[in-house]
Amino acid sequence: MNNIRKIVIADDEPVQREVLSDILSVIAKDAQITLCSDGALAYRVIENEWVDVLITDIKMPCMDGMELIKLVSENYPTVKIVLISAYREFEYAQKALHFRVFEYLIKPFRIETVKNVLEKMDAAIMSENQNHDHKLAEFMNGIVSKDALETPVLNRIDYAGMVLAFRWKESGQKSREGSISKTQQKVLMRRLSELFAGCYIIQAAKGLDPLENRVDVIAPGFEEEQCREIVEALLEEMSHKGIVFWCGLSGVTDNIADHISQTVSEAQEMLSFSFYENERGRVFPWKTYIGNMEIQLGSLASLDNEIRKDVHKGDGDMAVQRLRRLEQRFGCEPYLSPIRVRHSVSSLIMGIIRDLEGMIPQPEYDSLINEAYDSYGKCDSLRELFEISYDLLTRESAYISQELHRSDTVEMIIAYVNRHFREDISLQMLAERVHFSANYLSAQIKKRVGMPYIEYILSLRLKEACRLLLNSDLKVKDVAQNSGFNDTSYFNRIFRRFYQLSPEQYRKAHKKC
Numbered sequence: 001m002n003n004i005r006k007i008v009i010a011d012d013e014p015v016q017r018e019v020l021s022d023i024l025s026v027i028a029k030d031a032q033i034t035l036c037s038d039g040a041l042a043y044r045v046i047e048n049e050w051v052d053v054l055i056t057d058i059k060m061p062c063m064d065g066m067e068l069i070k071l072v073s074e075n076y077p078t079v080k081i082v083l084i085s086a087y088r089e090f091e092y093a094q095k096a097l098h099f100r101v102f103e104y105l106i107k108p109f110r111i112e113t114v115k116n117v118l119e120k121m122d123a124a125i126m127s128e129n130q131n132h133d134h135k136l137a138e139f140m141n142g143i144v145s146k147d148a149l150e151t152p153v154l155n156r157i158d159y160a161g162m163v164l165a166f167r168w169k170e171s172g173q174k175s176r177e178g179s180i181s182k183t184q185q186k187v188l189m190r191r192l193s194e195l196f197a198g199c200y201i202i203q204a205a206k207g208l209d210p211l212e213n214r215v216d217v218i219a220p221g222f223e224e225e226q227c228r229e230i231v232e233a234l235l236e237e238m239s240h241k242g243i244v245f246w247c248g249l250s251g252v253t254d255n256i257a258d259h260i261s262q263t264v265s266e267a268q269e270m271l272s273f274s275f276y277e278n279e280r281g282r283v284f285p286w287k288t289y290i291g292n293m294e295i296q297l298g299s300l301a302s303l304d305n306e307i308r309k310d311v312h313k314g315d316g317d318m319a320v321q322r323l324r325r326l327e328q329r330f331g332c333e334p335y336l337s338p339i340r341v342r343h344s345v346s347s348l349i350m351g352i353i354r355d356l357e358g359m360i361p362q363p364e365y366d367s368l369i370n371e372a373y374d375s376y377g378k379c380d381s382l383r384e385l386f387e388i389s390y391d392l393l394t395r396e397s398a399y400i401s402q403e404l405h406r407s408d409t410v411e412m413i414i415a416y417v418n419r420h421f422r423e424d425i426s427l428q429m430l431a432e433r434v435h436f437s438a439n440y441l442s443a444q445i446k447k448r449v450g451m452p453y454i455e456y457i458l459s460l461r462l463k464e465a466c467r468l469l470l471n472s473d474l475k476v477k478d479v480a481q482n483s484g485f486n487d488t489s490y491f492n493r494i495f496r497r498f499y500q501l502s503p504e505q506y507r508k509a510h511k512k513c
Contacts, residue, residue, distance in 0.1 A: 002030070002122070002126075002190075003052070003122045003125040003126045004028050004031045004052045004053055004118065004121060004122050004125060005030070005031055005032065005050075005052055005193050005194060005197055006031065006032045006034070006049065006050060006051045006052050006053070006197055007024060007028065007031050007032070007033045007034070007051075007052065007053045007054075007055065008033075008034045008036060008042050008045050008046060008051050008053070008054050008055070009021060009024075009033065009034070009035050009036065009055045009056075010036045010037075010038065010039055010041070010042035010054065010055070010056040010057060010060065010065070010068060011035075011036075011037075011055075011056070011057040011060070011084060012037050012038055012057065012059075012060045012061060013057070014037075016057070016084075016107065017035045017037075018035075019109060020055065020084075020105075020109055020114070021033050021035055023109055023111055023114050024114065024118070026111075027111070027114060027115050027118055028118055028122075030190055031052075031053075032194070034049075037060075038060045038061050038062040038063060039056065039060050039062060039063030039064055039065060039067060039068035040062040040063040041062075042054065042056065042063075042068055043063065043068055043071055043072065046072060046076055046079060049197065049198070050197035050198025050199075051076070051079050052078075052079065052080060052121075052125060053079070053080045053081075053082065053118075053121055054068075054072055054079050054080070054081050054082070055082040055084060055105065056068055056069065056081070056082070056083065056084060057084045057085075058083065058084070058085055065083065065084075069081055069083070069101060077151075077152050078128070078152045078156075080102045080121045080124065080125065081101050081102050082101070082102055082103045082104070082105055082117060082121075083101050083103075083104050083105070084104075084105050084107065085104065085105075085106060085107070102120075102121060102124070103117045103120065103121070105117060133200065133202050133203070135148060135149060135150070135153065136149065136153060136157075136200055136202055136218070137202050137203070139260060140202065140216065140260050140261070140264050142261055146257055146258070149257075153200075154257060156198070156199075156200065156220060157200065157218055157220055157256045157257045157260075158220075158255065158256070158257045159220035159221055159255065159256060160220070160221070160252065160253065160254050160255060160256070161218070161219050161220035161221055161222050161252065161253065161256045162219055162222055162223075162224060162227060162249065162250045162251065162252045162253065162256070162263060162267075163216055163217065163218055163219065163250045163256070163260075163263045163264050163266070163267040164196075164216070164217040164219060164227055164231065164247055164248070164249055164250070164267060165204065165214065165215075165216050165217075165247065165248040165250075165264070165267035165268050165270070165271040166192070166214065166215050166216075166217065166245055166246070166247050166271075167212065167213070167214045167245065167246045167247075167248075167271055167274060168180055168185070168188065168212075168213055168243075168244065168245040168246070169209070169211055169212055169213070169244075170182065170185060170211045170212070170213055171211070178244045178278060178279050178280075179211065179244075180242070180243050180244060180245075184241065184242065184243045185213065187238075187241065187243065188238060188243055188245060189201075189215075191234060191237070191238070192215070192217065192234075195230055195234060196217050196219055196222075196230075198220075199217050199218055199219045199220070199222075200217070200218040201215050201216075201217050202215060202216045202217075202218065203215055204216045204268075209378060209380060212380070214271075216264060216267065218256060218260075220256055222252075223252060224249055224251065224252055224285055224286060224287060227249055227285075228249060228283055228285050231247045231249070231283045232283055235247075235281045235282070235283065238281070239281070244279075244280065244281045245281050246271060246274035246277065246281055246282055246283075246284070247271065247281075247282075247283045247284070248266075248267045248268060248269065248270030248271030248272070248273070248274075248283075248284045249267060249270055249283065249284065249285045249286055250263045250264070250266035250267040250270070250286055251263070251266055251286040251287070251290075266286055266290075267286075269293070270284040270285065270286055270289055270290075271284065272338045272339065273289055273292075273335055273338060274380075275338035275341075275342070275380065275381055275382055276331065276335045276338070276381075276382050278380070278381035278382070278383055278384070289335070291334075292334050292335055292336060292337065293337050295334060295336050295337070297336055297337075297340055297341065297344055300326075300344055300348055303322060303323075303326060303348070304348050304351070306322055307319045307322050307323060307348070307352065307393070308351075308352055308355070310322065310397070311352055311355075311393060311396050311397045311400060312355070312400055313400075314397050314398075314400050314401030315397060316393055316394040316395075316396070316397030316398060316401075319393045319394075319397060320390050320393055320394060323386065323389060323390065323393060324386075324390075326345070326386075327382070327386040330345075330382060331382055338382075341382070341385070342376070342379070342385055345385055345386070345389055346372075346376040346385070346389075348389075349372065349389045349392050349393065350369075350372060350373075350376075352393070352396055353368060353369055353372055353392065353396060354369070356368070356396060356399055356400070360399050361440060364399070368392075368395065368396075368399075372388075372392055375388045375392075376388060409434050409436070410441070410444040410445065410448060411448070412434075413430055413434060413441065413445070414445060414448060414449065416430070417430070417453075417456070417457060417460070418460065421457050421460040421461055421464070421484055422461070422464070422482065422483065422484040423484065424486075425457075427441060427442055427453045427454075441453070457484075458494070460484075461483045461484040461485060462483070462494070462495065462498055464482070464483040464484070465479050465480065465483040465485070465491070465495065465503070466506070468482055468483065469503055469506055469507040469510075470507065470510055470511065476488065476491075476492070476503045476504060479491075479503065480492075480503075491503070
């Protein structure tokens with residue numbers, strides 16, 4: 001039974017109280033049980049603490065069961081009421097029905113009967129909580145207005161108080177540092193329910209990490225320092241069980257219901273500082289960290305230029321070394337706005353990646369930039385942010401270093417073609433010699449000489465043919481052979497297309513000049 005956290009027993013017979021308490025402690029092991037000898041004492045407990053279940057006898061001194069039921073029903077409608085009687089009394093039963101009595105227990109108590117009653121109440125509380133939580137979550141997200149809340153819900157949050165935003169990581173197939181198991185998560189949730197009894201604990205939206213869990217606690221009547229002490233004590237307690245979590249505290253508002261969006265936003269904003277504490281849990285109070293959000297990062301232009309130069313020289317080690325100094329700066333208190341830090345660092349690296357467009361094959365560029373966007377989108381810690389950046393910088397430098405080498409190789413290929421254009425050299429043969437793809441080599445040659453490989457080698461041969469026609473008396477057939485054309489007819493056709501003259505006409509016209 002996970003939904004019954006606090007039970008009050010009101011009975012003036014000590015033996016009956018103890019017997020029932022013993023039975024309940026076996027059935028509802030995690031529930032806190034408070035014993036009261038009369039109705040007045042029980043009502044004071046309900047006034048001061050959040051109570052899920054009231055089990056009360058009818059005949060008691062000071063305040064009898066019927067008066068207690070009436071007061072609780074009118075003022076605390078969420079409390080489930082169970083009436084105890086030694087005999088079935090129709091008159092009492094009829095009166096009790098008007099005051100929302102949930103069930104009856106007949107003395108002497110039977111374990112099976114008590115168990116059945118508790119199970120029904122646990123299921124009812126769970127159903128009500130789910131319905132209330134869903135509506136409250138919509139209210140917190142601005143989907144519905146305050147008027148859409150049911151009266152018991154509104155009554156609980158129409159107070160001064162604050163919101164606490166909790167976050168932890170569930171361990172998946174592979175255990176991660178700072179993550180907790182499902183069993184540990186249940187332990188943590190149970191302690192939160194105990195420490196913030198009477199508060200709403202709402203499942204919050206997850207981030208991009210599917211193993212991340214978040215809950216918001218709406219805490220009416222709590223002060224920031226009080227919450228800080230509770231959460232820090234809980235952190236200490238949970239650390240001995242290997243449980244790690246982070247918590248952001250909002251400022252205190254004069255009315256939670258009227259300022260819910262702002263208060264939730266403040267708590268989430270403070271929780272974002274867990275970005276800096278990825279391995280150990282911590283609490284981030286509004287008063288302590290709100291000033292950090294306004295601290296300016298300063299310009300990274302100088303560092304950007306230095307790192308860009310390193311990368312463009314292919315010196316990835318130096319680029320990473322410069323970036324490490326930035327990580328050390330951001331990793332020290334006072335912590336700066338996590339959103340600004342993440343944006344600044346990722347923008348710096350993405351800008352350098354964009355320099356690679358056109359320098360490396362398009363599929364490689366597209367793959368790299370898509371991977372970078374995906375990695376930065378999912379990172380949730382300073383350490384991870386810089387690990388991603390180091391990896392990308394190293395790979396960018398390697399690409400450019402490789403490109404510099406490729407550039408030298410392409411220049412060598414062009415020089416080779418300039419010397420051997422008369423020979424039968426295909427693009428495929430040249431690409432195989434330097435272990436490039438034919439398409440890549442063609443693109444690189446075109447980038448440097450301004451035309452595709454076939455046009456370039458043809459231009460070299462025609463230029464040589466023109467030189468021979470003007471500076472020798474070789475026959476046209478020999479000019480074609482010495483220029484790299486094995487077919488005289490093809491040579492004549494190509495020459496006429498480029499110069500609008502036959503080779504003989506070209507020779508005569510230019511020799512006259």
